[in-house]
Amino acid sequence: MALSTVLGTFGAVPAGADPGPDAPSAPQAYQPPRNVTLITGDRVTLRTGRDGYAPAEITAGPGREKVTFIRQRGPKGWSVVPADAMPMLAQGRLDPRLFDVSTLAATGYDDAARADLPLLVQYQKGQARTNGLAAAKARDLGTLDLVAVSQPRAKAADLWRGLTPGTGALRALDAPIAKVWLDGKSKIQLDWSVPRIGAPAAWAAGFTGEGVKVAVLDTGYDPTHPDLAGTVVGSENFTPDADVIDHNGHGTHVASTVAGSGAASGGRFRGVAPGAKLLVGKVCTSDGECTDSSVIAGLSWAAIHGAKVINLSLGTPDVDPHTDIVGQFVDAITAQYGTLVVAAAGNYGRDSIISPASADSALAVGATLPTANDVVWQKSSTGPRHPDGAVKPDIVAPGVGIVAARAAGTGEPFEDNENYTEMSGTSMATPHVTGSVAILAQQHPTWTPAQLKAHLMGSTNPAAELGAYIQGAGRVDVGRAVAQHVTQEPASLSFGVARWPYSSNLPMVKTLTYRNDGDKPVTLQLSQVELDGHGKPAPAGLFTLGAKSVTVPAQGTARTTVQVDTRIGKPDTYSGTVIARSDDGSVAVRTAVGVELEEESYDLAITVVGRNGAVPDYTDLRVFDIARQRFYLGKLDGNTYRVRLHAGTFTATAVLGTARAADPDAQDVTLGAEPEFVLRGDRMLTFDARKGRPVANSAPDRSARIASATIGAVQLTPGVTYVTALEMYDFRGGSTIDGIYTIPSAGTGSGQFLYENFTQWAKPKGDGTYDDTPYVYHLAKVVPGKIPTDGGYRPATSELAKVSTTFASAADKHRGSHEATPLLNGVDTGLPGGAVGEFAMPSTRTDYYSASGALSWAPVFMQLHEPPDSWNNFDRLTFGKARTYKVGAKNAERWNGAVFAVGLYADLNGNRRVGDILWLGMDLAANGVVERAVYEHDAFTTKVVIYRNGERIYAGPYKFTGYKLPADPKETDYRIVVAHHAAPGDSRLSTVYQAEWTFRSKTAPGTTPVALPLSVVRVNPELDAENRAPAGTFTLPIAVQRETGAAASTVKKLTAEVSYDDGATWKPAKVGGRGTAWTATVEHPRRSAGTYVSLRFAMTDAAGATFTERIDRAYQLR
Known part of the structure; x- marks a missing residue:
C-alpha cells in the first residue's frame, strides 16, 4: 500500500472509537523537560x-x-x-x-x-x-x-x-x-438533603435566612439560572477569567444549595435558606483552581460588604502551619468583621483535614451518605487536626448525590432537567451548613461567629455515634437549632495530644458552660459516648463528667467539667460527644470531645555548631523516618533543634553554612549525617562543623576542570529515596573544591544509607562552556553506611573504565548532548547526571566512568532542537538501559544510529486492551537498540487509523491515549495503521515510515489489561558516524520484538525488500533466521554515494497476526 493511500484517508469517520482518557502510566506519561x-x-x-x-x-x-x-x-x-x-x-x-x-x-x-x-x-x-x-x-x-x-x-x-x-x-x-x-492553589472539593437537615421545620417557624447576606466564594455563578434570579445582590471576579460567569458548574451548584429558590423545579430543589441574599465572589477559575490571593481577596471583599457567613467549598491538603496563610486570614477576618467562615473538610479520607477548614474559627464540614443512619462518606476528610490533635471536622451534612442548579453548558442534566445536576463531595455538604447558619443568623442577628458555630454544632442530630474525629458534633439539624434555646460554650473540647508515657500525666480538666436563652430554667441530664479510633468504646474512666446533671436558670448559665485521665488509655485517638438532654427531650445539646494519646515517643535534641564555633548562619536539618517514609523538621531553640518522635529508626542529615569573615561573598558549607540510629529513649545528637574535613577531589587529566559537583547523603527505603545533597556551582571551571566539608559519621548504618560524591570533569572550551570536549570524566564515589573520614575522591586512570563513544548524525547541523546518572544496585539515588556541554554530530569522545561492582550508569542522549527551544529543547531524547563498565575492557557505545522506525517499549505493556478501551503506547522513534526508549519533539507528526472488521472506526492524530471500541464478545478482526513524518530539517533519515498490524481481539473482562498481540522489527546495521553504509554485500541484523505480556507466537514468515529510488522500485533481500534473531542481506550498488536506502518488511506469526512496515530513507550509502 502506498503511503499516500492511508495518509489521505483522515476525514469523517463513523462513531465507535472516540479517544478516551489520558494514559496513566510511563512511558506514555512522558512529558518534555x-x-x-x-x-x-x-x-x-x-x-x-x-x-x-x-x-x-x-x-x-x-x-x-x-x-x-x-x-x-x-x-x-x-x-x-x-x-x-x-x-x-x-x-x-x-x-x-x-x-x-x-x-x-x-x-x-x-x-x-x-x-x-x-x-x-x-x-x-x-x-x-x-x-x-x-x-x-x-x-x-x-x-x-x-x-x-x-x-x-x-x-x-x-x-x-x-x-x-x-x-x-x-x-x-x-x-x-x-x-x-x-x-498557592486550592481546589474545589467535589433533593433528599434539605429536608434531611430540618430546613422545612425552620421555614415553618418563619426562618428562611431573610435579611442575611451570604457570600459564596467559588467558580462564579450562572446569572441566567431561574433558581438564582433576584438572589445575587453583588458579585466580583478575582480570577484571570474574563467574568464572574460560572463555566465550571461547581459555584452555581453550591450557591443554589445555600439559597436557591427551586423555581425551575417547582420548589423541589429549593436551597436551605431561600430567603438569604448572595454575594458571589469568583475566586476559582473555570478549571477549579483557586489561588491563595484570590481566596484572600474574596474573603476580604465579602466581609467588607457585610457577609454574615462565607461559604468556602474549596481547600488544599497537606497543610503545613508555616504555609497556611489562608487559614490565618480566615481567623483574622472572623475576629475583625464578625463573619463566620464555613469550609469543606476535604475529600481525602482519614487524617486529612484540609485548609482553611483546619483554621480554629472555621466551621469545618464533612459529608454524609443518603442513608437513614447518617453514615459518613468514606472519602470525607476526618481528624484529628495535626499536629495538635484538635477536634475537626466540626459538623457533617449531606454531601453525596446532591441535586442543585446546573450552570449552562456544564455537567450532565439530572433526570433530563437541564436546570439541575447531581454532584458529591464535602463541597456539597458545606452549603447545607452555610444555609443553616444564615437561618440561625436571621433568628439571632446579634450573635457572634463563635455563638453561631457553637449553637449549630450543639443542636446536631446524628442517627449514629461515630466519634468526633469522624463526624464532629454530628449531622446538622437546623430545625432543632431554631427551636432549641440552650447552647454550649465552647463549641467543642479539644484536649490535644497527651505525651507518652502516660503514667506521669495528670488528669486534664476543661470547663463546659451551658447557656439558657429561654424564660424558664431547664435541667439537663448529662451523658457521654466516647469511642476509640476503631469505633469501639473508650476505656472506662478515660473521660469523666463533673456532674450527672445541671440546672440552667432562665437567661443564665451553668457549668460542669469534663476530665480526661490519659493514664488509663493506650496509644490511639479517642473522641465522642457529651450529651446534655432535658427530661422531656425537647433540648439536646451535643459537645464534641477529643484527645489523642501519642504512641511510644521520645525527645530528640540536635545541637548544631558552625565552623567558627558559633551558631551556623543557616542550618538545614532533616530527620528521616525510615519505616514510615516521611521526614520531620525540628524547632530551633538557640543552637539546638528539638523534635518529638515515635520510637523507631531514623536518619538525620544536616547542612551547616557559615559566612567567611574574610570574604563575605564566600561561605563554608558542611554536610553531616547520623545514619539509621535507633530511638528508644530521649537522645541528643551534635553536628559540629569544626569536625568537618575538606572534600578533596581531582581527575587524572590535569587539563580537566570541574563541570559539575555534588555530594550527598542518601537513605534508601522501599518506597522513597531520601536525598540531602549539595550541588556546587562555585567550582565550575576550577580544579579544586574549596569550602565544602563533610563530618565523618559517628555511627554506621546499613547499606541502605549511602554517602555519594559525584563530579564530572571535562576540557573547557574557553568561552565558559565545555562544548565539544574530547573527554568527560564521570566520577562517583559511593560509601555505604556512613559519611567516611575522607569524603573526597581522587581516582587514577587505571581505576576507571574507558569508553569510546560515537555520536552519529541523523540531521544536518544539529548538535547533541549526553549525560549519565549513577545508580547503585540499580537504584536511582537522586544525584544528577547532567550534560556537561553540547557537541557537533558526528563526533567521538572518550568517557571515563567509575566502575565499582554495585555502580551502574543510566545514560540519556539528546539530539538538540535547531533552533533552540526553551520549552522542549530536543528532537529525539533517548533513555538507555543502565549498564556497568569494566576497567580494562574495550568498551564502546554508539548513539543516534539508524534505523529509526516504530518500536515497542521494553518491559512495559504499552499496547493493551482494558475492557473495550484500546491503549496505544509505541516508541515512535525507536532504533535497533531494543533496550533504549526514544521520545520525540512535538514537531514530528504521527497519525493512526483503526479498522474493525474492515470498517474504519478511527482516523486522526496519534496520541498516547485510550480509544473506545465497540463491545466484542468474540474475537474480532482489527487493523491498525501508524504513519509517521519526521519534522522538516530535524531528520534526513526515516523521513516517513508507515507500520501496519492485523490481529484479532475481543472484549477484555474486568480491569485487567490484555496485551495486544503486536510484533515489530528492529534493524541495527553497522553504519558509520554519518549513518552511511558501504557499497556491496551488506547485512542488516533484525530483532523481532514482541509486545510485553502478549502471548508468545513464533514468526512464521519474514520478508524484506530494499529500494534505492525512494520506493519507486523494490528488490527482495535474502532473509534468514529464527525466533527473534534474523538477518537480511542486500547488495548495495557501487558508485552511489549519497543515495538513500529505503526498507520494507512483512511478517506473519503462527497465530495469523501480521506486521508490515515501509521506512523511507532509512540510511545512506557512502
Missing part, C-alpha cells in the same frame, strides 16, 4: 526520570554563580534551595513551597505554564511598603498586611535583590517584610 525559575532567579530544569520529574540541571541566576544549592527529595518530590535563602527559611520568613520544584511544576507554576511567579508578601504591622516591589505588579489585600505580587520570571533576580537588599553570600529580607509566601 520543564523549567522552574525560583524566586531567587535561579532556574531548575526538571526532566522525566524513572520515577517522575527530577531536577536535571540548575542554572544559577545572573550574578549568583557562586551560590551552593541544597537538593532534597522526600515523599512529595524534590526541593532545591539556594544557600543564601536558607537563613530566611530557618527563621520562618520564606514559604518552603517557593523551593518545592516538584509541586511548583505539578501545579502549573513552571516557566512554560506562566510567565510569572505569584507571591504573597506580608509586611510587619504598620510598616510602609518596600521599594523592592517596584518591578512587580502588586495588589494590596488589606488584612494581615498582605500584598499579592506577580514576579516576572525574566526579572526574578531583580525582585529577589529588592526583597533581600545587601551583599554577601547570606541575605536577609528587607526589614519591613515579615514573610514571603507562595500564592
